[in-house]
Amino acid sequence: MHRMYGPIFFVSILGAFREIAAASQHINKDLTNHYNARFHVYEEPYNIDFTYHNYEQMSRFLRTTSLRFQNLTALYSIGKSVKGRDLWVMVVSSSPYEHMIGKPDVKYVANIHGNEAVGRELMLHLIYFFVTNYGSDPYITWLLDNTRIHILPSMNPDGFEVSKEGYCEGGQGRYNARGFDLNRNFPDYFKQNNKKSQPETEAVKEWVSKIQFVLSGSLHGGALVASYPFDNTPNSLFQSYTSAPSISPDDDVFQHLSLVYSRNHGSMYQGLPCSPSQPGFKNGITNGAQWYPLTGGMQDFNYVWNGCMEITLELSCCKYPPASDLQFYWEENRVALIKFLAEAHRGVRGFVIDENGNPIERASIKVKSRDVSFLTTKYGEFWRILLPGIYKLEVYANGYLPREVEFRVVEQHPTSFNVTLYRASRHPIEDETGSNFYNGNRDHTNRDHVIHFRPHSGTNTASEANSGIFSSLSNGFNSFVNNWFG
Numbered sequence: 001m002h003r004m005y006g007p008i009f010f011v012s013i014l015g016a017f018r019e020i021a022a023a024s025q026h027i028n029k030d031l032t033n034h035y036n037a038r039f040h041v042y043e044e045p046y047n048i049d050f051t052y053h054n055y056e057q058m059s060r061f062l063r064t065t066s067l068r069f070q071n072l073t074a075l076y077s078i079g080k081s082v083k084g085r086d087l088w089v090m091v092v093s094s095s096p097y098e099h100m101i102g103k104p105d106v107k108y109v110a111n112i113h114g115n116e117a118v119g120r121e122l123m124l125h126l127i128y129f130f131v132t133n134y135g136s137d138p139y140i141t142w143l144l145d146n147t148r149i150h151i152l153p154s155m156n157p158d159g160f161e162v163s164k165e166g167y168c169e170g171g172q173g174r175y176n177a178r179g180f181d182l183n184r185n186f187p188d189y190f191k192q193n194n195k196k197s198q199p200e201t202e203a204v205k206e207w208v209s210k211i212q213f214v215l216s217g218s219l220h221g222g223a224l225v226a227s228y229p230f231d232n233t234p235n236s237l238f239q240s241y242t243s244a245p246s247i248s249p250d251d252d253v254f255q256h257l258s259l260v261y262s263r264n265h266g267s268m269y270q271g272l273p274c275s276p277s278q279p280g281f282k283n284g285i286t287n288g289a290q291w292y293p294l295t296g297g298m299q300d301f302n303y304v305w306n307g308c309m310e311i312t313l314e315l316s317c318c319k320y321p322p323a324s325d326l327q328f329y330w331e332e333n334r335v336a337l338i339k340f341l342a343e344a345h346r347g348v349r350g351f352v353i354d355e356n357g358n359p360i361e362r363a364s365i366k367v368k369s370r371d372v373s374f375l376t377t378k379y380g381e382f383w384r385i386l387l388p389g390i391y392k393l394e395v396y397a398n399g400y401l402p403r404e405v406e407f408r409v410v411e412q413h414p415t416s417f418n419v420t421l422y423r424a425s426r427h428p429i430e431d432e433t434g435s436n437f438y439n440g441n442r443d444h445t446n447r448d449h450v451i452h453f454r455p456h457s458g459t460n461t462a463s464e465a466n467s468g469i470f471s472s473l474s475n476g477f478n479s480f481v482n483n484w485f486g
């Protein structure tokens with residue numbers, strides 16, 4: 001099933017986004033006239049208060065923001081809910097309308113469960129914080145100059161409208177208007193998901209197939225923990241009664257990302273249980289399946305199919321706390337929300353190009369011994385979040401000789417380099433940098449986009465640990481690696 005999915009939805013990233021951008025520019029123009037005539041938007045104070053914003057109020061805030069901060073924000077809709085409400089996404093970046101080539105796009109998705117309301121409001125405050133601190137706060141300025149941040153404050157606007165403030169538990173408003181749990185509605189790597197795909201899910205699937213997101217947070221409520229893939233597990237028997245972790249090949253990275261959130265959060269790191277009947281979490285983080293396994297979750301989908309590292313952030317014990325608590329939640333989460341996104345600037349990035357320097361789109365890449373592959377963009381770009389260490393990148397593209405490249409990741413800045421692929425018909429030649437080599441014996445040349453992940457691999461040691469490549473590291477390698485920030 002997943003093999004069918006990937007290629008079908010992988011369409012031109014920027015082409016499609018330009019359409020969205022054009023659409024939202026159109027919206028902007030109409031609205032400019034509208035608001036200038038009726039509300040004198042530029043004379044009203046721009047603010048966001050600590051109350052809940054229903055769909056109309058949220059839409060109005062987003063539109064006002066896009067008008068006020070036209071150089072810093074873009075508003076687009078990725079589709080409509082069952083009841084016809086727009087799934088608004090606000091981009092905040094110094095390049096809101098155009099992807100910055102070589103720089104990562106990241107996202108937050110909130111309110112996928114309609115009655116988990118805190119994240120939705122936090123997103124509005126985060127947007128406000130970004131636009132009002134750009135240019136004065138150096139860190140925010142750097143972040144928005146080097147990252148495009150896409151914020152979907154409500155993936156389930158219909159559910160929110162029927163939810164009730166002050167209801168800390170229960171399922172009223174959790175589901176979409178047809179009664180589906182949207183965080184059980186995505187394709188699943190481990191199990192067949194027979195749930196009928198919902199419009200909100202389809203919108204998100206199309207969105208993430210058009211834009212290569214590098215990092216993502218999915219915002220929830222009802223617990224206080226950062227939960228990371230895998231949410232599901234290959235074990236089929238007694239799955240809901242086990243509490244075994246379902247470890248992904250990037251477990252170290254996911255634990256790190258989760259810890260960045262929990263440590264920068266006001267209290268999450270303490271890992272205290274929400275109530276005596278609920279579990280506590282060491283350091284405020286947990287493997288998803290270890291907490292409880294689920295099928296059709298969004299974070300596994302982002303990771304396995306879309307090259308995007310997504311974790312699930314449970315931000316409040318009470319799903320829909322009184323509005324008087326919102327300021328407290330904002331203060332608890334503000335730093336964590338910002339620092340987490342900056343983690344997109346960790347690891348490795350670059351371009352896959354041909355011998356003439358042209359980008360190779362949809363080259364399939366994986367980090368050796370981390371068997372989840374990802375694809376290059378239209379511009380040949382790739383990104384992968386990795387902790388400091390030495391790694392090998394395996395790069396395949398139809399019609400080209402596959403290639404392995406060894407590289408080092410450091411703490412201070414992302415490692416950046418280009419990988420040149422040569423036509424399969426040519427004989428391998430020594431690369432000028434000496435840091436790359438060919439591996440013509442592998443039968444990878446004809447593979448299309450394949451999910452490399454093997455849940456039960458376990459034994460990837462002997463051949464993977466081949467140290468031959470290490471000896472090919474030359475002094476030239478280090479000069480080949482650029483500091484992304486110059």
Ligand SMILES: *[C@@H]1O[C@H](CO)[C@@H](O)[C@H](O)[C@H]1NC(C)=O
Pocket residue numbers: 070071
């Ligand atoms: C937006 O950017 C353009 C081009 O850089 C500039 O001319 C204009 O003054 C900016 N507008 C605002 C509101 O900052």
Ligand SMILES: *[C@@H]1O[C@H](CO)[C@@H](O)[C@H](O)[C@H]1NC(C)=O
Pocket residue numbers: 351353357359417418482
């Ligand atoms: C890598 O390729 C990109 C896109 O072709 C190019 O802009 C950049 O200068 C290249 N970087 C290096 C270090 O060759």
Ligand SMILES: [Zn+2]
Pocket residue numbers: 113116220221222
């Ligand atoms: Zn939830």
